[in-house]
Amino acid sequence: MKYVIGDIHGQYYKLLDLINLTKSDTTEYIFLGDYIDRGEHSKEVIDYLIKLSKKVKCIFLIGNHEDMWFKYLKGDKSWLDMILLYGGIKTVKSYIDKDLTYMAAKTIVIQAKKMENAFKIHKKFFGKLLYYYELDNYICVHAGINPQYKDLVLPSHNQEDLLWIREEFIDSKFFYKGKKIIFGHTSFGKPYVDKYKIGIDTTMKTITAFCVEGEYFINNEGEINE
DSSP, X not given: OEEEEOOOTXXXXXXXXXXXXXXXXXXXXXXXXOOSSSSSOHHHHHHHHHHXXXXXXXXXXXXXXXXXXXXXHTTOGGGHHHHIIIIIHHHHXXXXXXXXXXXXXXXXXXXXXXXXXXXXXXXXXXXXXXXXXXXXXXXXXXXXXXXXXXXXXXXXXXXXXXXXXXXXXXTOOOOBTTBEEEEEEEEOSSOEEOXXXXXXXXXXTOOEEEETTTTEEEETTOOEEO
């Protein structure tokens, strides 16, 4: 069975519960990104995903939260406030393994080498994240596809759109090359479904997976919705 899993945001124990409910020797997972920030256990989430990928087939997409960190660590200091405001303090805490005030976390992030050292063990994982993944009947992206460019092949699309777009995509009505679009990024109380797209970021309450073959949803609490 193939499962597409929405945003995780450092919620390690919810992720563990969901995998335990869905995993078998033949299970395949497609993760839509946003593994880090906001939750308490970003480092533990990445550690677990790396181990999981050695046991079953996993495809990992990049989310806007990973992208913010990459850009900052590559020298674009304009992302500092965004990182801290959108849950980065808890990510720093999970890697440094101690409680941090806002200013203490900011100091550590400003000293980028410390964060690079903290992330070093996960460098290969972050370096292999994809912007999209195609299945027979679905296309998986983190945030969505800009409807203005729906007729272009995805490698030609603006990566910012794939990571950040919201209303313009959600309010649109189109298939991508005949395929329904599965996305995360925008959080809903329950999975979002219309004729053209499926949204599975429910991290304000749960972590949700979409079963591709069965076309149903299951969350970490074991609730199944068809």
